[in-house]
Amino acid sequence: MPALLRPLARSVTYTRWLHLFISVVIVGMWIFIDDGKMWVPPVLLFFAGFVPAVRLVEGLQARLLLTPHGFKDPSSGIAAASSVTWGDRWRTVLWLEIRLLLGNLVGMLTIQLPALAVDLAVASGGGDGRTSVLELPGGHWWYALLVPLPVVALLAVVVGIGELITVIARRLLGPSAQERLAALEERTEQLLERNRIARELHDSIGHALTVAVVQAGAARAAGDPDFTDRALSAIEETGRAALEDLERMLLVLREPGRPRTARPTLTETDRLLESARAAGAEIDAQITGALSEVPGPVSREGYRIVQEALTNVLRHAGPVPARVRIAVADGRLELEVGNPLPHPPPPGGSSLRDSGLRGIRERATLLGGEATTGPYEGEWRVRVGLPLTGPG
Structure with a gap:
């Protein structure tokens, strides 16, 4: 059990969570402007990935938030340099799209899973849970036993996708053959x-x-x-x-x-x-x-x-x-x-x-x-x- 709880005691787990949440800001701003064209943010990021300096910014941010030792750690496996070759640019584009997808997935679950826990608690007391994607009729006391499950699932998602995004960052933002x-x-x-x-x-x-x-x-x-x-x-x-x-x-x-x-x-x-x-x-x-x-x-x-x-x-x-x-x-x-x-x-x-x-x-x-x-x-x-x- 201590081994399962150890990631929750590491600060990098929560900085990775923050890193994933930053992508939600982009989509949220666009929804505020025009929620009918959800295809626009991925297209904008696609073209932004070809700008050489974007790789440098993304590399520094990934080092800072995804690795335990910060952006000054050269052994992080994540490069902090602008794109030089077209291979660097295409990897940056793929990185931005994957980060947007995983970030919005985590953002949605960060809102919905705690809401589901609240609905289960309300429904177990006789009320109707309607804050999450599920509508739970009240009057079932055994809902109270399920309240911790969405919270545990959220923590597992944060740890798991945090590890996944770090592995992807090292693969797509890592040093190219020329840089190595x-x-x-x-x-x-x-x-x-x-x-x-x-x-x-x-x-x-x-x-x-x-x-x-x-x-x-x-x-x-x-x-x-x-x-x-x-x-x-x-x-x-x-x-x-x-x-x-x-x-x-x-x-x-x-x-x-x-x-x-x-x-x-x-x-x-x-x-x-x-x-x-x-x-x-x-x-x-x-x-x-x-x-x-x-x-x-x-x-x-x-x-x-x-x-x-x-x-x-x-x-x-x-x-x-x-x-x-x-x-x-x-x-x-x-x-x-x-x-x-x-x-x-x-x-x-x-x-x-x-x-x-x-x-x-x-x-x-x-x-x-x-x-x-x-x-x-x-x-x-x-x-x-x-x-x-x-x-x-």
Whole structure:
């Protein structure tokens, strides 16, 4: 029994009732003007359904009154957009006609069923019930037993037709295939953006923390005040750059429509190399070709790839000699970072390395390039090739 009564405790049951009643207003107004032409309201609604904005109005009203969470709920299954295709228009026309039919049915029963209950009560007391469509002769006491039935029937009609009109709204006012595709593309773009931000934070903050940890450990081991001052300066500079990257990423998350501030590119490789050298690594760098001619997206991703590769050197091998090769030629950008394999390998850190290497491969794939990582001739090597024209 509680399950049967639960719909009566939900506010959406009564807002659906109101939604159905709105159609009665249209017919009622026309009856007031000319009750001899009852075919006019359906015809007017037929032509109104072809107006693009009508679908938007009907969708917002259906969301507001037919769904539990209101018109701001995108998961309601009801679109809130104007008609774009003729399919949208024809579905809107069908929706308006069905809504008019069901609304007037509910409106009629809302008046007649309570009137029938009153007639039954009057007739059971000896009077004649004449307010409903039925004329009930008085004098039958057992009519009193039937008084609740019209009320129960009305409540069942309200709940049942309310559910039915909601299902129909989701079918006829729901997103079209074009709208679903647009929503899917938008969702995909959001996920790609979140993934990109995660990679940016991993590379930038991971690099800064690695440099800070290596510098602090080296300063403590050296016991040299001058070296300690240089180490603290390097930690300060690296931390400041990481904070700028973090602030930029947080702005993108807080204000998605805000223009993005500049991200570092390969033209700033010297700063990256100096940061690694300041952490104690011996960097042998060779740069050929014009880095300024590398397209922005390729140059930004190339900078992050080199940054992550150097971060892995410091994190997993320590301040060891490393070589960096950056070449721009024949329409491609070639990146290579290598360092001697430590003996024995340092414990732990495999999950961080795996995450960083996965990020390098993802960046390369998104730009239509390829990446190879792993041991090679006694060293750990990261090698990435990217087309300057992007994926093609």
